[in-house]
Structure formats: C-alpha cells, structure tokens
Amino acid sequence: MKIAMVAQPYDGLLPPNQNSIGLIAYNTVLELAREADVTLFGKRPAGRGRGLDLPLDVSYVASASDDLLQFVSCYYPRWAKWLGVSEKADTYPGYVRAVARELDRKDISVVHVMNYWNWSGRLRGGHRRRRIVLEMHAEWLSQMDAAQVRTQLDQVDVLVAVSHHIANLFRAAHPAYQGKIVTAYNGVDQETFSPGQSRLAVRSDEWSILFVGRVSPEKGIHTLIEAFADIAGADDRARLWIVGSRTTLRPDFLVTISSDPLVRALSRFYGGAEGDDYQTYLDTLIRNLNLGDKVRFVGRVPHEDLPDWYRAARVVVNPSVSESFGISVVEGMACARPVVGTRVGGMLETIVDGETGRTVEPERPDLLADAILSLVANPELASAMGVKGRERVAKIFTWRARAHRLLAAYREVA
Missing domain, CATH: 3.40.50.2000 (Glycogen Phosphorylase B;)
Incomplete structure (x- = not known):
C-alpha cells in the first residue's frame, strides 16, 4: 500500500522549520513508514531539514500561479476581493494540481489530506480505486454550506477527526455521509517532552x-x-x-x-x-x-x-x-x-x-x-x-x- 500525506501548502514540514500541522504530519509519517511506503507532500520551503535520514520520500511541489495569486491578494486586497482572487488564492489551485500529477506518477493508492476538504475530488481524479482520507483539525466542515461541502464529501472514503468533538460536529452537520469516521488524536514525543530539570534561568523567588x-x-x-x-x-x-x-x-x-x-x-x-x-x-x-x-x-x-x-x-x-x-x-x-x-x-x-x-x-x-x-x-x-x-x-x-x-x-x- 502506497500512502501520500498531503500537507497544507504553507506548512513547515521538516525540523527545525515546522508549524503545528507540519509537525503533526511529519511525526505521523515517521510512524506510518514503519509499516508502509509513504510520501510526504509539501511546498518547497527554505532551509528544509538538511541532513535528515528519513525512512520515507519527501516530495516538494511549487506553483508560480499560486505565488502570483498570493502576491495580488496580499498587496492589492481591494482589487483581489473585487476580482475574486482572494477566494481562489485560499484554495491553492496550482499546488493541488501539481500534487495530483505526482500522485499519478507515483501510483499512490491512499491519499491523506490535511484540512483542505475542497481538494478531495481533484486528488482522486479518475482513479476509482484510489482512497481519499480527509483529516480535519478545525470545525470548518460543520460551519460551511452543507450542500457545497457534500459535493466533495462524496469523494472522501475516511473522515479523520483530531478529537471526538470534531467528529461529533461533523456527524451532526452531515448525517448522510456514508464513509468511515475515525478519531485519531495528536501525539507527543515522550522522550522529548518529559519531566526533568529545566535549562532556563529561573529566579528562586518567582x-x-x-x-x-x-x-x-x-x-x-x-x-x-x-x-x-x-x-x-x-x-x-x-x-x-x-x-x-x-x-x-x-x-x-x-x-x-x-x-x-x-x-x-x-x-x-x-x-x-x-x-x-x-x-x-x-x-x-x-x-x-x-x-x-x-x-x-x-x-x-x-x-x-x-x-x-x-x-x-x-x-x-x-x-x-x-x-x-x-x-x-x-x-x-x-x-x-x-x-x-x-x-x-x-x-x-x-x-x-x-x-x-x-x-x-x-x-x-x-x-x-x-x-x-x-x-x-x-x-x-x-x-x-x-x-x-x-x-x-x-x-x-x-x-x-x-x-x-x-x-x-x-x-x-x-
């Protein structure tokens, strides 16, 4: 089974340049790679974890069209809103197209997407046997227009929620969803996060x-x-x-x-x-x-x-x-x-x-x-x-x- 973990395009994936979702994706694929063939997808960042010996592939994709949309949205917000550029920029269309091409090239069978529910159909493409796993770290699917979300949920085989709270909100908002719903909590490295003496200089009277x-x-x-x-x-x-x-x-x-x-x-x-x-x-x-x-x-x-x-x-x-x-x-x-x-x-x-x-x-x-x-x-x-x-x-x-x-x-x- 070949698995792809598709991170958000703005996530820092490899240490030491990680954000919260990037850190979750990175630690998750390290464990998945013990038992499966895994590729981690992200947008090429600066200073990306050089020298790491990883048991998986890291595939970076970039999109000049996305960069242009982000530039216009950031520096010309009024024009961007009037032209609908801001909404399109938020979906990163170039990034998802580039990832989809790589999925086909690598013959990926399970695609695990972080948060971006509106990518599901594009990443599945015409592959009937490819499975789409959508993981939500926010309440968005219970807050968006249900009819709009439903068109993408038809492409999702597994909905992963980071807590029962997110899963229950999803069930209430989309009772007709036929796929599997799984709660998978975030993890902590207990060797790194452990009791002990702090190296910080702390005053004894505080x-x-x-x-x-x-x-x-x-x-x-x-x-x-x-x-x-x-x-x-x-x-x-x-x-x-x-x-x-x-x-x-x-x-x-x-x-x-x-x-x-x-x-x-x-x-x-x-x-x-x-x-x-x-x-x-x-x-x-x-x-x-x-x-x-x-x-x-x-x-x-x-x-x-x-x-x-x-x-x-x-x-x-x-x-x-x-x-x-x-x-x-x-x-x-x-x-x-x-x-x-x-x-x-x-x-x-x-x-x-x-x-x-x-x-x-x-x-x-x-x-x-x-x-x-x-x-x-x-x-x-x-x-x-x-x-x-x-x-x-x-x-x-x-x-x-x-x-x-x-x-x-x-x-x-x-």
Missing part, C-alpha cells in the same frame, strides 16, 4: 504560569491576563509567560463562521468595541493592570526547546474559547505539569478534571484564577496531577497510537 500557542483572540489570552491580575494580587511572586507567535487568526477562519456565541463575540477584537488590533489591546490591558514587569511575551520558541519552558512552569494553562484538540496541555502533561484548561472542544477529552488538572468555563477570569491558585496552594496535589497526566499521555496521546489508528482505517477501506 514562580510561573505558562501559556503556549498563537497569541490570537480565540486563544483567550485577554481572559488569562485578567485572571493573572488577581493571581499577582494574591502572590507577588507570580509571573506569566506567553510563548507563541503574535499572529492574529483571520476572522473568516473562525469568528465569523462559528455558531458559538462566545466565539462570535470575539468580533469585538476585529474592528469592534475593543478595536482592530488584538496585540495592541493586550499591551494596553497589561499596562492598565500594572502587570508590565510580570507578563513576558516570549515569542515563538523552537519546538525542541519547548520542554524547558514546560518544566520551568508551575502550571500550564490554555484559556481558549475554541479548541479542536489542545496540544499544549498534552505537552504539559507529558512533562508532568498540572494543567488548567477551558471546557471547550477537544480539551474535554485531553484533561481529566480533578485528576490531571482543572477545567473551567471559558471567558471567566475569576474561575481561571481560582483554579490556578488552587494548584499553586497545594503542591502535593499538583505533583500528583502531573504524574497522572504523564501516565495518560503514555496511554492515549502517542504518535504510535495515532499511526496504528490511521493504518487500520486505511486497510479497511483499501
């Missing part, structure tokens, strides 16, 4: 709360900062570390298409009551709460360096308003850290409330502060939760477990 992820409204950073004001007021030694790129997600990727009122309310950060620049809003909030010397925006950290940040933190927090899975809390658990997350999406499946950490309602800074302080005040409980968390990761959230789940689905439909 303790830290850690957030890891994109600094964007749906991640609830504003709620975390408001909660931290109460925490810092209760304990002057507290510090907040925010690790991740300061990149605001486009509203049409989530906020404007969501049916969740809490998510739609985030429109206040996109030209609404709170302005149109989330980063400026956070900086102003920190200044108004007199937290300037206690909150640190670390920025993006190489993935291999993240374990040191987890190990140095007292508590790992994810205050998201919307979350398909919640990889940061799983990485924190792998490092034996207690975690606090919101009761949304996939985090209801990753965190066991009262056993591996605490869960609270989203957009409630008071409850978030109380949950964090309860763990800090009881170090024995926090340590026990860290141990339980690592045990849970070993049982459920490994790359090997994910690959075995996928291989079983491939074999069933092939």
Whole structure:
C-alpha cells in the first residue's frame, strides 16, 4: 500500500522549520513508514531539514500561479476581493494540481489530506480505486454550506477527526455521509517532552504560569491576563509567560463562521468595541493592570526547546474559547505539569478534571484564577496531577497510537 500525506501548502514540514500541522504530519509519517511506503507532500520551503535520514520520500511541489495569486491578494486586497482572487488564492489551485500529477506518477493508492476538504475530488481524479482520507483539525466542515461541502464529501472514503468533538460536529452537520469516521488524536514525543530539570534561568523567588500557542483572540489570552491580575494580587511572586507567535487568526477562519456565541463575540477584537488590533489591546490591558514587569511575551520558541519552558512552569494553562484538540496541555502533561484548561472542544477529552488538572468555563477570569491558585496552594496535589497526566499521555496521546489508528482505517477501506 502506497500512502501520500498531503500537507497544507504553507506548512513547515521538516525540523527545525515546522508549524503545528507540519509537525503533526511529519511525526505521523515517521510512524506510518514503519509499516508502509509513504510520501510526504509539501511546498518547497527554505532551509528544509538538511541532513535528515528519513525512512520515507519527501516530495516538494511549487506553483508560480499560486505565488502570483498570493502576491495580488496580499498587496492589492481591494482589487483581489473585487476580482475574486482572494477566494481562489485560499484554495491553492496550482499546488493541488501539481500534487495530483505526482500522485499519478507515483501510483499512490491512499491519499491523506490535511484540512483542505475542497481538494478531495481533484486528488482522486479518475482513479476509482484510489482512497481519499480527509483529516480535519478545525470545525470548518460543520460551519460551511452543507450542500457545497457534500459535493466533495462524496469523494472522501475516511473522515479523520483530531478529537471526538470534531467528529461529533461533523456527524451532526452531515448525517448522510456514508464513509468511515475515525478519531485519531495528536501525539507527543515522550522522550522529548518529559519531566526533568529545566535549562532556563529561573529566579528562586518567582514562580510561573505558562501559556503556549498563537497569541490570537480565540486563544483567550485577554481572559488569562485578567485572571493573572488577581493571581499577582494574591502572590507577588507570580509571573506569566506567553510563548507563541503574535499572529492574529483571520476572522473568516473562525469568528465569523462559528455558531458559538462566545466565539462570535470575539468580533469585538476585529474592528469592534475593543478595536482592530488584538496585540495592541493586550499591551494596553497589561499596562492598565500594572502587570508590565510580570507578563513576558516570549515569542515563538523552537519546538525542541519547548520542554524547558514546560518544566520551568508551575502550571500550564490554555484559556481558549475554541479548541479542536489542545496540544499544549498534552505537552504539559507529558512533562508532568498540572494543567488548567477551558471546557471547550477537544480539551474535554485531553484533561481529566480533578485528576490531571482543572477545567473551567471559558471567558471567566475569576474561575481561571481560582483554579490556578488552587494548584499553586497545594503542591502535593499538583505533583500528583502531573504524574497522572504523564501516565495518560503514555496511554492515549502517542504518535504510535495515532499511526496504528490511521493504518487500520486505511486497510479497511483499501
């Protein structure tokens, strides 16, 4: 069986230049390659993991037409919107055509596509026996026009959801879908993400709360900062570390298409009551709460360096308003850290409330502060939760477990 993993065209696939989906695709194909002939497809990036000895093929494709569409969409947005260029640019037509040609050349029998549901028919082409596996890391298929999505779902043999939350939303939105639906959780490398001594220089008279992820409204950073004001007021030694790129997600990727009122309310950060620049809003909030010397925006950290940040933190927090899975809390658990997350999406499946950490309602800074302080005040409980968390990761959230789940689905439909 020949398998192709088709990444998004903007994903960094090979270390050290990986984004979240690129990292998932890379670690998944490494495990799949133990038992199958695998090719990983992506767009040719700069500095792509030179010197790696991989048990699989990595096939890069490029498209000058896509580059032109992206240029026009970025630098001439009004013209691009008027001409329909922006919508076309988002589908990367040149990339998917180039991948389809390579699939034919390599005689691929199973094609695993990341997120881009509207590529399914093009990648299947005229190959009746080729199987299409579509993996969703977002709620898009439950938020798009059902009739439009259905034309592509007819080409999909297996729908892979990154959590039961995504799978259940899909079932509710598309009850007539006849293909197989599989949940395959993301994984964590337990050798890399493990308990131990951090190499970070941490002051002995301080303790830290850690957030890891994109600094964007749906991640609830504003709620975390408001909660931290109460925490810092209760304990002057507290510090907040925010690790991740300061990149605001486009509203049409989530906020404007969501049916969740809490998510739609985030429109206040996109030209609404709170302005149109989330980063400026956070900086102003920190200044108004007199937290300037206690909150640190670390920025993006190489993935291999993240374990040191987890190990140095007292508590790992994810205050998201919307979350398909919640990889940061799983990485924190792998490092034996207690975690606090919101009761949304996939985090209801990753965190066991009262056993591996605490869960609270989203957009409630008071409850978030109380949950964090309860763990800090009881170090024995926090340590026990860290141990339980690592045990849970070993049982459920490994790359090997994910690959075995996928291989079983491939074999069933092939």
